[in-house]
Amino acid sequence: MCVAGCEQAVWAALSRRGFFRGAAAAGLAAAPVFAAEAAPRTFTKAVDLTHTMSPDFPTFMGKPGIEMQREFEFKKDRYNLFWWRLDEHAGTHLDAPIHFSQAGLSADKLPVEQLVVPLAVVDVVYKAEQEADYLLSREDLALWEDKHGRLPAGCCVALHSGWGELAISDPARFIGRDVNGTMHFPGFAPEAAQWLMKERQVAGIAVDTLSLDNGQSKEFSTHRLWLPSGRWGLECVANLDKVPANGATLVVGAPKVKDATGGLTRLIALV
Numbered sequence: 001m002c003v004a005g006c007e008q009a010v011w012a013a014l015s016r017r018g019f020f021r022g023a024a025a026a027g028l029a030a031a032p033v034f035a036a037e038a039a040p041r042t043f044t045k046a047v048d049l050t051h052t053m054s055p056d057f058p059t060f061m062g063k064p065g066i067e068m069q070r071e072f073e074f075k076k077d078r079y080n081l082f083w084w085r086l087d088e089h090a091g092t093h094l095d096a097p098i099h100f101s102q103a104g105l106s107a108d109k110l111p112v113e114q115l116v117v118p119l120a121v122v123d124v125v126y127k128a129e130q131e132a133d134y135l136l137s138r139e140d141l142a143l144w145e146d147k148h149g150r151l152p153a154g155c156c157v158a159l160h161s162g163w164g165e166l167a168i169s170d171p172a173r174f175i176g177r178d179v180n181g182t183m184h185f186p187g188f189a190p191e192a193a194q195w196l197m198k199e200r201q202v203a204g205i206a207v208d209t210l211s212l213d214n215g216q217s218k219e220f221s222t223h224r225l226w227l228p229s230g231r232w233g234l235e236c237v238a239n240l241d242k243v244p245a246n247g248a249t250l251v252v253g254a255p256k257v258k259d260a261t262g263g264l265t266r267l268i269a270l271v
């Protein structure tokens with residue numbers, strides 16, 4: 001837990017001046033320009049928004065997202081060590097801009113100022129219960145702002161569909177594959193993503209499902225709009241029912257792997 005002085009240091013680092021210096025140093029002319037709110041914040045607890053990764057965790061591709069090979073074993077070698085083979089886009093993970101663009105930022109190049117951000121959670125659980133293919137709409141964003149005020153500058157907007165707990169309790173429903181092989185789960189409407197890009201200053205969007213687009217999408221329109229704009233996405237987010245709709249700070253522990261298009265990410269909300 002960070003003491004008050006430490007929190008202030010974190011938030012001071014997110015000031016507008018600090019952000020522009022970092023962005024200029026990284027040569028990010030095309031990256032979205034915004035800063036998280038500079039005012040110091042306090043928090044009393046940390047909430048883990050990460051699913052435990054394993055070969056059994058449901059994936060978009062349908063095959064295990066991680067293979068773990070034991071290289072050294074304590075009984076024999078006096079220490080434990082695995083080799084991992086990983087799908088970059090499995091488990092709770094980041095989509096970097098390069099995932100859907102020719103020359104976008106890779107995960108290692110994302111400025112840290114854009115990885116510690118205010119978290120806005122949009123609850124569409126009831127609507128998603130009625131319709132598995134539900135698309136978070138411009139109207140859902142308007143309803144959030146009616147209740148909580150304008151989306152904070154530099155925030156992450158998270159879709160809370162209720163699918164997160166299905167990843168563990170009912171993986172088949174989490175994937176939602178029908179007899180024709182089409183998947184069914186909620187996502188962001190491209191129009192909503194476009195509005196966030198044009199009308200608000202948003203660092204990233206997050207979903208508690210397998211994809212930023214809904215399950216039946218063939219075009220991946222939200223991915224194609226959002227990621228090439230220099231913004232990131234998060235998929236398979238856990239525990240969105242355990243954080244407030246507004247006021248938490250999201251820490252995105254994205255992998256710093258050269259040229260990575262995304263990857264397994266530890267997500268922590270400071271509440």
Ligand SMILES: [Zn+2]
Pocket residue numbers: 088089090093094095235262
């Ligand atoms: Zn992904």
